[in-house]
Amino acid sequence: MAGISLELDGKVALISGGSRGIGAETVRLFVEAGARVAFSYHRAAMQAADLAAECGVPERCVPIRQELSTPADGHALVAAAVRAFGRLDILVANHGIWPPEDAPIASMTEAQWQRTIAVNLDSVFGLVQAAVAQFDRQSHAPGEAAGHIVLISSTAGQRGEANHADYAVTKGAIISLTKSLSTELAPRGIRVNCVAPGWVATDMSAATLNDLDLGPKIAAAIPVGQVGSPREIAGPILFLCTPLAGFISGEVLNVNGGAVLAG
Numbered sequence: 001m002a003g004i005s006l007e008l009d010g011k012v013a014l015i016s017g018g019s020r021g022i023g024a025e026t027v028r029l030f031v032e033a034g035a036r037v038a039f040s041y042h043r044a045a046m047q048a049a050d051l052a053a054e055c056g057v058p059e060r061c062v063p064i065r066q067e068l069s070t071p072a073d074g075h076a077l078v079a080a081a082v083r084a085f086g087r088l089d090i091l092v093a094n095h096g097i098w099p100p101e102d103a104p105i106a107s108m109t110e111a112q113w114q115r116t117i118a119v120n121l122d123s124v125f126g127l128v129q130a131a132v133a134q135f136d137r138q139s140h141a142p143g144e145a146a147g148h149i150v151l152i153s154s155t156a157g158q159r160g161e162a163n164h165a166d167y168a169v170t171k172g173a174i175i176s177l178t179k180s181l182s183t184e185l186a187p188r189g190i191r192v193n194c195v196a197p198g199w200v201a202t203d204m205s206a207a208t209l210n211d212l213d214l215g216p217k218i219a220a221a222i223p224v225g226q227v228g229s230p231r232e233i234a235g236p237i238l239f240l241c242t243p244l245a246g247f248i249s250g251e252v253l254n255v256n257g258g259a260v261l262a263g
Contacts, residue, residue: 006242009034012088013241014081016040016068016127017095019048021202022152025230026092029238031055038081040066040095068095069118074126078134087138090148090241091131096120096170098204102163113166120170124151128181135190146189148241151178153196153252155260171196175252182250191249193240198256199227223258 013030017023018039024047027039037055041048041063048063055061062084066077082088097119099112128149135147156164157171178194185192199218208214219226236255239245254260 006238006244007034008090008238008241011035011090011241012081012085013037013090013092014039014078014088014127014131015092015094016077016123019044019051019063021204022197022200022230022233023092023094024051025234026094026237027051027061028055029231029234030090030241031061033238033242035090036060036085038062038064038084040064040068040077042067068123068127069115070122071126071129074123074128075130078127078130082134088131088134088147089138089140090150091127092150092152092237092241093124093127093174094152094237095123096152098164098167100204100207103166104163105165108166116166117170120167121173124174124177128177132185132190136188140189144189144243145191145246147191149181149185149190149192150237150240151192151194152237153178153194155196155198155254155256157196158252158254158260178252179250186249191240191245193245193248193250194252195233195237195240196252196254196256196260197228197233198222198254198259200233201227201229221259221262222256223262226257228255228257 013035015023015026018027019041027037030037052061052063064080067073097116103112140146151174153174154171156168157175161168175194178192181192233255236253
């Protein structure tokens with residue numbers, strides 16, 4: 001008996017920040033699920049090329065070099081993805097920065113504050129705006145969603161993060177954006193949801209997690225007793241873009257080993 005599965009055959013996805021970490025695993029998983037995937041990178045050209053080669057022929061996976069720090073950058077990335085595949089069905093706004101050095105609010109530079117907001121929030125606005133316009137221009141089968149948007153937040157967006165207020169502010173705004181867009185766009189068939197990871201073993205967090213003092217303390221504070229893997233975040237992102245999640249909109253899906261409920 002045929003049933004609904006976690007397949008994305010015929011769908012086109014754009015994943016920002018897709019060359020490494022959570023983004024790269026999401027690219028892999030979406031390609032495995034049958035989607036054609038465009039993903040962005042900025043500096044990691046070698047990793048992006050390797051990932052595209054791993055995922056198959058250019059007709060299935062296309063890397064796009066794009067700085068993401070302004071709304072115009074977001075528009076440019078969506079346009080490039082549509083040029084590559086002719087349409088867009090899914091946007092995963094995964095890119096972002098987390099300045100690793102502690103920066104108390106009294107000494108945080110305006111440049112750091114502005115840079116974090118530009119990358120983590122301003123460019124997301126541009127991505128979403130352009131994706132929604134593209135969804136509205138396209139036809140879709142009866143009963144199917146007109147488009148899926150998954151925004152990536154963090155436990156920091158819900159609990160805050162001392163000495164990283166710039167990062168926490170942007171991730172909190174992503175949650176508010178998810179809820180606002182869900183109310184606005186659900187009647188038009190566009191599903192908007194959010195995945196909120198905690199500590200995940202990626203390049204961005206490696207220096208902290210590999211610290212002989214901090215690493216074990218971080219793992220011990222997570223109820224499941226370990227940090228997450230990129231694949232464990234990519235799976236829920238995929239789920240939210242399938243028909244199995246068709247009745248989910250405006251949700252903040254915590255994928256953090258229970259950490260957001262502890263402490």
